[in-house]
């Protein structure tokens with residue numbers, strides 16, 4: 100079965116063709132960074148319009164790269180949520196119309212399940228159950244994956260997501276958008292031991308997170324330094340490095356706890372923040388404790404169509420399809436409300 104995956108939940112248009120027999124045949128991502136950068140964050144209306152503009156040419160380009168015509172596609176999966184309402188509507192309307200015109204099934208999938216299963220694309224023999232750390236712009240979650248569709252939420256953020264904390268911290272340091280890559284790049288020149296920021300919630304039981312206080316600590320420090328006329332580029336790099344280390348150490352601390360609590364022997368990481376180099380190195384160190392560690396290639400960490408095609412293929416192969424032609428999207432959609440797959 101060949102599945103066309105369509106991702107439009109936020110500021111990337113992602114298209115892919117995944118074959119259940121041959122694996123990923125092609126994928127393309129169009130990033131909207133240049134559209135939103137001048138505003139310092141995603142402007143939802145502009146995101147929707149950009150998806151409208153790029154969806155069709157990107158589908159053609161992806162099919163061409165896969166060496167297929169549209170008529171050789173067997174099903175379409177698309178992101179039905181969570182995400183920006185307008186952006187989701189564009190992708191869902193396009194996907195369902197395309198499927199109807201081709202006479203093939205469509206299936207709306209959960210964006211975070213896409214991230215959650217993305218590591219399986221490259222590591223299909225991952226031992227289950229495994230713990231998944233989902234770290235994106237909107238989510239920070241630790242999930243126990245018993246099987247595809249069988250998810251138990253172990254912990255989540257009480258306020259800002261990790262990616263959001265990176266983005267807001269970058270903004271207050273005037274580093275630009277998107278913040279994650281900017282902070283991590285600048286942090287490479289910085290001294291991570293200069294500012295001893297706290298590791299939030301590590302002194303409390305459980306696997307929940309809280310990152311908004313950390314951002315406030317950076318803000319307070321930056322204001323104090325600016326008042327002293329001492330907020331030069333090296334100091335910003337030291338702040339970036341110290342902040343990044345605090346986030347990474349907190350995430351890894353909670354990953355260890357989740358592994359211990361569940362007795363799982365494998366951990367995967369996904370979502371935009373999992374592209375962070377320090378986080379990737381730090382999680383890999385868990386291998387010393389005989390833990391199997393896997394994460395997707397950086398291009399599959401941030402939003403992409405491949406994970407949506409892959410996730411759709413898993414569910415379509417088990418007979419799940421959209422029952423009606425109604426365009427149903429869910430901008431808010433807790434992972435726990437996903438239908439199971441057995």
Ligand code: KG4
Nearest residue numbers: 235236237262279280371372374375401402
């Ligand atoms: O998964 P994603 O592409 O979109 C959402 O579903 O949110 O994640 C985007 C988030 C942004 O907050 C971005 O700043 C962050 O991932 N990010 C990073 C890095 N690359 C992207 N954060 C830290 N380090 C990075 N290298």
Ligand code: ZN
Nearest residue numbers: 235370371402
């Ligand atoms: Zn995402």
